[in-house]
Amino acid sequence: MTLPVYLYGHPVLRKITKDIPLDYPNLGALLENMFETMYKADGIGIAAPQVGLEDRILVIDLSPCKESDPACDGFKKAFINAHIIERDGEEEIMEEGCLSIPNIHEKVPRPNRIRIQYLDENLQPHDEIYEGYKARVIQHEYDHLDGILFVDHITGMRKQLIRSKLNKIRDGNVTCSYKVKRSNK
Ligand code: NI
Numbered sequence: 497m498t499l500p501v502y503l504y505g506h507p508v509l510r511k512i513t514k515d516i517p518l519d520y521p522n523l524g525a526l527l528e529n530m531f532e533t534m535y536k537a538d539g540i541g542i543a544a545p546q547v548g549l550e551d552r553i554l555v556i557d558l559s560p561c562k563e564s565d566p567a568c569d570g571f572k573k574a575f576i577n578a579h580i581i582e583r584d585g586e587e588e589i590m591e592e593g594c595l596s597i598p599n600i601h602e603k604v605p606r607p608n609r610i611r612i613q614y615l616d617e618n619l620q621p622h623d624e625i626y627e628g629y630k631a632r633v634i635q636h637e638y639d640h641l642d643g644i645l646f647v648d649h650i651t652g653m654r655k656q657l658i659r660s661k662l663n664k665i666r667d668g669n670v671t672c673s674y675k676v677k678r679s680n681k
Pocket of ligand 1: 593
């Protein structure tokens with residue numbers, strides 16, 4: 497089942513999410529719905545606040561990126577109760593977009609290496625290091641779990657330039673190819 501994607505301006509996107517209990521009801525169905533919602537919107541990652549939930553969950557499937565980066569092939573993962581415990585490596589700049597902020601793409605600087613602790617879809621614990629594009633996408637989705645959006649990383653002139661576009665999305669004046677939940681409705 498696809499879920500509506502909550503758009504920029506909705507307060508749930510600014511919440512700091514909480515770890516879920518291990519007896520969280522229907523976790524499997526939620527993960528399936530998050531993947532389905534993401535695929536329908538042609539996304540490569542989605543976090544729980546984007547479907548209106550204050551839970552510390554994100555899902556990623558980088559398969560569409562395998563042409564440009566073979567390491568992305570088959571990288572389909574759920575990160576539950578995720579906590580990034582280290583960020584290092586060089587800072588890289590790359591263009592990002594977000595299903596909650598349609599039609600805006602901007603360059604965002606991020607460290608290229610992270611260490612993350614999380615539970616997988618079977619609630620098994622992991623402690624892993626990711627680099628490059630994987631680290632970037634994980635950090636983008638992980639930001640959502642702390643109420644942070646990629647546009648928050650943009651400053652100065654670029655921020656001024658996208659301000660009116662952001663205001664339009666916030667005010668519900670945006671068209672989307674997927675089901676959305678506007679902040680004012
Ligand atoms: Ni996003």
